[in-house]
Amino acid sequence: MNVTDRKFRDALSRFASGVTVVTGVRPDGGLAGVTASAFTSVSLRPPLIAVCLDKTTTCIEAFTRGSHFAIHVLGERQKSLSVHFSQRSADKFKAIDYQLSRQGCPLLEGSLAVIECSRAAVHDAGDHFLILGKVETLDTAANGVPLLHFRGDYYGLAEKV
Numbered sequence: 001m002n003v004t005d006r007k008f009r010d011a012l013s014r015f016a017s018g019v020t021v022v023t024g025v026r027p028d029g030g031l032a033g034v035t036a037s038a039f040t041s042v043s044l045r046p047p048l049i050a051v052c053l054d055k056t057t058t059c060i061e062a063f064t065r066g067s068h069f070a071i072h073v074l075g076e077r078q079k080s081l082s083v084h085f086s087q088r089s090a091d092k093f094k095a096i097d098y099q100l101s102r103q104g105c106p107l108l109e110g111s112l113a114v115i116e117c118s119r120a121a122v123h124d125a126g127d128h129f130l131i132l133g134k135v136e137t138l139d140t141a142a143n144g145v146p147l148l149h150f151r152g153d154y155y156g157l158a159e160k161v
Contacts, residue, residue: 013150014150016149017149018037018074019037019078019082020051021033021072021081022036022053022071022072023070023106024070026059027065032059032062033059033106034086035083035085036051036052038053038128048132052129053131054127055128063122064119067119069105069116069117070107070116071113071114071115072107072111073111073113075112075144075147076145076146076148078110078111081108082154084096101137111142112140112142114137114139115135115137115138117134118134119131119133120132
């Protein structure tokens with residue numbers, strides 16, 4: 001079977017993934033945020049994570065050149081945040097509750113986990129950049145179940161298996 005863009009997307013959409021919002025600071029000092037589902041843990045020692053972002057993301061330099069970024073693991077009640085940060089907008093933080101970390105990253109309230117990282121490496125990966133982050137701080141204060149992305153739509157967990 002030939003691998004076409006459509007078949008590739010369809011096959012990968014059948015892998016349920018968690019939904020995150022990645023935030024950081026652009027070189028001009030502006031705040032940046034984007035929804036991403038291509039996120040994974042990489043290493044326990046040292047603690048490393050990876051996120052893949054499209055090269056055409058309007059705020060990509062915040063993550064490829066910025067010193068720090070934060071990953072927000074969204075809960076099932078945060079679908080609106082995911083949709084908000086997936087859209088192109090001049091100021092995504094205008095109507096959003098957030099606080100700035102010591103490193104200047106916007107931290108969103110209510111996320112299941114907030115993982116702040118220093119940028120460890122950036123790798124070219126086709127039409128994306130693979131951004132490796134060294135975990136510096138963690139916050140897992142919020143409870144709930146994750147927001148999932150599957151076949152182009154949002155889901156929560158129906159039950160524990």
